[in-house]
Amino acid sequence: MKILESTLLWIGLLLPSMMVTELNANEFNAKSFGQNYFNAWVASQSPHATKKDIEHYLSFLVDDIGHQHLPYDSDDARSSDGKNSMRKGMGYYLGGHTKYEGTLIDITTGHGVVVIRYDTDATGVHPQTKEVIVLKYRTLETLEIEDGKVSVIRKYSE
Numbered sequence: 001m002k003i004l005e006s007t008l009l010w011i012g013l014l015l016p017s018m019m020v021t022e023l024n025a026n027e028f029n030a031k032s033f034g035q036n037y038f039n040a041w042v043a044s045q046s047p048h049a050t051k052k053d054i055e056h057y058l059s060f061l062v063d064d065i066g067h068q069h070l071p072y073d074s075d076d077a078r079s080s081d082g083k084n085s086m087r088k089g090m091g092y093y094l095g096g097h098t099k100y101e102g103t104l105i106d107i108t109t110g111h112g113v114v115v116i117r118y119d120t121d122a123t124g125v126h127p128q129t130k131e132v133i134v135l136k137y138r139t140l141e142t143l144e145i146e147d148g149k150v151s152v153i154r155k156y157s158e
Helices: 002-026 030-045 051-058 082-093
Strands: 061-070 097-110 113-125 132-146 149-157
Touching (some): 030 051, 030 113, 051 082
Antiparallel strands (some): 113 132
């Protein structure tokens, strides 16, 4: 009987710490997610980006993603074809950059949101007008997270 009581006591003491370790192993690491998301974004903007780079970036998003890019796009509504719309838009501009540098400033997390600040320095040719475009700006990007994926993107650029 004493062996059984001793065993139960040890199980009672160890089980909670084992459960905490299990929970921590499965916990969403928002900062790491933000870094991986940013790296995928930069790769998708590279002059040598491929459809595979776009698909890798899109793998971070839910299918009904909402996307707002102020001041250009003011609607952040989620739609059932959100990811497909982004795929189409990104495909249209694929290969348009002759230079792209994204420089991460910082990543802040909390309340189910990842906030990324970065600088963009890009040159490219617009696919429709063939006009050379030179861009240099700072972006604050908020990512609303749902079940480990981005559900709404809001980009604010200077």
